[in-house]
Amino acid sequence: MAYKILQKQELIPGQTSLVVIDAPQIARKAKPGNFVILRIDEHGERVPLTIADKDPEAGTITIVFLVVGKSSAQLNALKQGDEILDVCGPLGKATHIEKQDTVICVGGGTGIAAMHHIAKGHHEAGNHVVAIIGARTENLLLFQCELDGFCPEVLVATDDGSVGHKGFVTDLLKKRLEEDKSVGEVVAVGPVPMMEAVAKVTKPFGVKTTVSLNSIMVDGIGMCGACRCTVGGETKFACVDGPEFDGQEVDFSELKTRLWQFRNQEQESMEHYKKECCCGKH
Amino acid sequence: MGNTKPRSPKDAGPRTPMPEQPADVRAGNFKEVALGYSVEQALIEAERCLQCKKPLCQKGCPVGIDIKGFISKICEKDMDGAYAVIRESNSLPAVCGRVCPQETQCEGNCILGKKYEPVAIGRLERFVADTFMAKNACESITGTQECSMTQEGRKVACIGAGPSSLTVAGYLASKGIPVTVFEALHEPGGVLIYGIPEFRLPKSIVANEVAAMKELGVEIKVNWVGGKTVTIQDLQDQGYDAIFIGVGAGLPRFLNIPGENLVGVFSANEYLTRVNLGRAYDFPDYDTPTYMGKNVVVLGGGNVAMDAARTAKRMGADSVSIVYRRTQDAMPARLEELHHAIAEGIEIKALCGPLAFNGDDKGNLVSMKVQKMCLGEPDESGRRSPVCIEGETETVPCDMAVIAVGTRPNPILLEATPDMELNKWGYIKADPETGETSIPNVFAGGDIVTGAATVISAMGAGRKAAMEIAKRLL
Numbered sequence: 033m034a035y036k037i038l039q040k041q042e043l044i045p046g047q048t049s050l051v052v053i054d055a056p057q058i059a060r061k062a063k064p065g066n067f068v069i070l071r072i073d074e075h076g077e078r079v080p081l082t083i084a085d086k087d088p089e090a091g092t093i094t095i096v097f098l099v100v101g102k103s104s105a106q107l108n109a110l111k112q113g114d115e116i117l118d119v120c121g122p123l124g125k126a127t128h129i130e131k132q133d134t135v136i137c138v139g140g141g142t143g144i145a146a147m148h149h150i151a152k153g154h155h156e157a158g159n160h161v162v163a164i165i166g167a168r169t170e171n172l173l174l175f176q177c178e179l180d181g182f183c184p185e186v187l188v189a190t191d192d193g194s195v196g197h198k199g200f201v202t203d204l205l206k207k208r209l210e211e212d213k214s215v216g217e218v219v220a221v222g223p224v225p226m227m228e229a230v231a232k233v234t235k236p237f238g239v240k241t242t243v244s245l246n247s248i249m250v251d252g253i254g255m256c257g258a259c260r261c262t263v264g265g266e267t268k269f270a271c272v273d274g275p276e277f278d279g280q281e282v283d284f285s286e287l288k289t290r291l292w293q294f295r296n297q298e299q300e301s302m303e304h305y306k307k308e309c310c311c312g313k314h
Numbered sequence: 315m316g317n318t319k320p321r322s323p324k325d326a327g328p329r330t331p332m333p334e335q336p337a338d339v340r341a342g343n344f345k346e347v348a349l350g351y352s353v354e355q356a357l358i359e360a361e362r363c364l365q366c367k368k369p370l371c372q373k374g375c376p377v378g379i380d381i382k383g384f385i386s387k388i389c390e391k392d393m394d395g396a397y398a399v400i401r402e403s404n405s406l407p408a409v410c411g412r413v414c415p416q417e418t419q420c421e422g423n424c425i426l427g428k429k430y431e432p433v434a435i436g437r438l439e440r441f442v443a444d445t446f447m448a449k450n451a452c453e454s455i456t457g458t459q460e461c462s463m464t465q466e467g468r469k470v471a472c473i474g475a476g477p478s479s480l481t482v483a484g485y486l487a488s489k490g491i492p493v494t495v496f497e498a499l500h501e502p503g504g505v506l507i508y509g510i511p512e513f514r515l516p517k518s519i520v521a522n523e524v525a526a527m528k529e530l531g532v533e534i535k536v537n538w539v540g541g542k543t544v545t546i547q548d549l550q551d552q553g554y555d556a557i558f559i560g561v562g563a564g565l566p567r568f569l570n571i572p573g574e575n576l577v578g579v580f581s582a583n584e585y586l587t588r589v590n591l592g593r594a595y596d597f598p599d600y601d602t603p604t605y606m607g608k609n610v611v612v613l614g615g616g617n618v619a620m621d622a623a624r625t626a627k628r629m630g631a632d633s634v635s636i637v638y639r640r641t642q643d644a645m646p647a648r649l650e651e652l653h654h655a656i657a658e659g660i661e662i663k664a665l666c667g668p669l670a671f672n673g674d675d676k677g678n679l680v681s682m683k684v685q686k687m688c689l690g691e692p693d694e695s696g697r698r699s700p701v702c703i704e705g706e707t708e709t710v711p712c713d714m715a716v717i718a719v720g721t722r723p724n725p726i727l728l729e730a731t732p733d734m735e736l737n738k739w740g741y742i743k744a745d746p747e748t749g750e751t752s753i754p755n756v757f758a759g760g761d762i763v764t765g766a767a768t769v770i771s772a773m774g775a776g777r778k779a780a781m782e783i784a785k786r787l788l
């Protein structure tokens with residue numbers, strides 16, 4: 033059984049796209065924080081992607097992905113009505129959501145979409161959700177409308193100041209933490225340097241900080257340990273122990289190193305793909 | 315009948331050798347090492363069987379195959395008949411003929427082996443299964459069995475599509491009970507697909523066995539994770555009469571030594587899954603990459619360590635060594651695998667215990683430090699355990715290390731089923747006779763009950779559970 037793409041939207045042309053996939057058995061079970069592993073075709077690799085949203089009644093899940101390598105480029109070449117061979121999930125531990133006064137959800141780049149599902153979970157639990165989102169410039173911001181739909185506050189930062197605060201999400205976060213003592217938790221999803229910076233900002237405030245790690249994975253069900261990371265001095269598997277961990281405990285520099293381990297093969301794969309594309313094989 | 319003549323062990327003659335790819339050729343390819351008997355070789359080997367009145371070989375088989383029965387059919391040149399005899403007790407004969415540790419099971423019990431060489435039962439089993447599969451398995455199976463689902467009102471679910479679950483599914487389907495198998499990965503077969511390499515067990519063999527099972531009416535759903543996509547409770551709610559859990563051992567163990575998360579250090583599960591399930595040996599034609607170590611160290615002494623070492627050799631490593639803290643004779647790997655590995659140029663560094671992995675400033679593995687060991691005084695059991703030789707360490711240069719020191723229970727299904735009782739090691743507690751867990755009509759078998767063991771012992775557990783399920787449902 034293949035999984036049909038019911039909707040495809042290029043959020044940032046050539047860079048970031050959204051697909052709505054028909055996967056009722058996953059939609060029924062998906063919770064904030066969960067991810068799926070998908071494989072495009074018989075020759076494909078298993079790719080972990082966070083679930084950005086779900087609709088259990090329609091039987092669909094929404095995935096937002098950044099085009100970085102061969103698999104994501106190939107996924108981006110698919111259109112509405114096309115099929116993905118394998119979609120497996122929901123995987124990973126769901127976000128631990130408890131009643132808080134205020135929860136700040138920080139998202140950067142594609143991570144905003146993943147953060148959106150977590151923010152929604154906190155909102156549905158009755159928490160006051162402040163979303164802080166950032167990008168280089170205005171037209172690279174994702175999911176602002178969706179977040180506006182349920183978050184009482186959405187704060188925006190852009191590097192160039194084209195909209196919102198000129199600077200980083202961490203500037204807005206720091207200011208908010210200084211002014212607002214009701215914040216019970218900060219959640220951050222985005223590029224590793226951003227999550228690392230968020231943890232650094234929250235540390236002096238002693239506020240619980242949750243980050244969602246995007247380690248390299250193979251099976252996504254605990255079998256291989258490719259996604260292992262050091263948290264609080266112990267080795268953890270992002271796929272079954274996470275993907276969310278205490279930001280103060282994560283060894284971010286190890287994570288960054290491990291994310292690069294297949295860099296050469298990733299380039300080779302991309303070149304191979306481009307060559308095949310030119311020959312009209314895909 | 316070729317088997318009525320009286321025989322004596324001394325007339326049996328030597329064991330028929332297995333044709334193999336030469337070591338220097340096979341170390342450069344992923345094709346199967348053992349090539350299989352020809353009809354002539356199989357007949358000669360089958361004639362060696364003494365057809366004992368009280369066959370001990372059958373007692374040594376975890377699924378209790380009527381071994382002398384199928385060998386007798388080979389002597390009669392009735393290969394379909396031989397296959398039917400094996401299939402009465404074994405759902406995956408082509409797999410078992412290849413990967414079972416026969417030397418400690420059937421062949422280990424063979425009377426001939428007391429003084430001479432045992433009958434090559436595994437090779438004969440493989441010959442029968444391959445001969446049968448070659449002539450369109452599905453048609454033959456459905457021709458000899460009533461393939462219509464006669465027990466329409468019943469249904470059984472299996473979680474995991476490895477050896478134990480497939481055994482349950484094959485057995486129950488042959489009894490007319492509809493079975494649905496839920497597999498987490500994208501391909502059924504479990505360890506037969508992600509773990510055991512192509513050169514030991516070709517994927518096509520597993521695919522044939524699975525196809526034969528589908529032909530019997532077994533439904534296999536891939537990408538369904540037990541405990542995530544579907545829970546035990548869901549299956550009970552959906553009216554499954556019995557549920558069998560065969561999800562395998564799970565999480566790889568690491569060594570807890572410094573440098574374990576350096577780039578270049580892998581679990582055997584990751585390395586083998588990339589190469590086997592992901593077909594990384596065909597990268598970039600297949601998308602899954604793997605690390606191409608030039609100097610590879612493998613830690614461990616079991617079959618998985620042998621598989622990882624031999625895979626690394628085939629992936630183009632200049633040197634591969636297996637580091638093991640005990641002596642070579644104490645390695646739990648099958649002798650055949652160890653011999654194959656050595657013949658392919660893999661170095662065995664016995665009596666070396668891992669101390670640390672060393673990296674460069676970019677976080678890449680460059681060497682590992684090992685502790686030299688020697689055998690100490692015999693302990694209470696009379697075994698001499700390895701002890702450290704104080705101050706004697708060695709630095710082994712390596713750009714890739716593969717850790718093959720076993721597994722621990724996978725938490726996914728267990729966490730989603732908090733009512734199910736576990737044993738003190740965290741595996742599922744199951745009745746040794748029936749396989750039933752603490753939840754009525756929920757059964758378990760294979761590595762998730764015993765911890766990492768063999769394909770055939772998982773199949774034995776599957777068979778016990780399947781027989782119990784059939785007894786209750788029919």
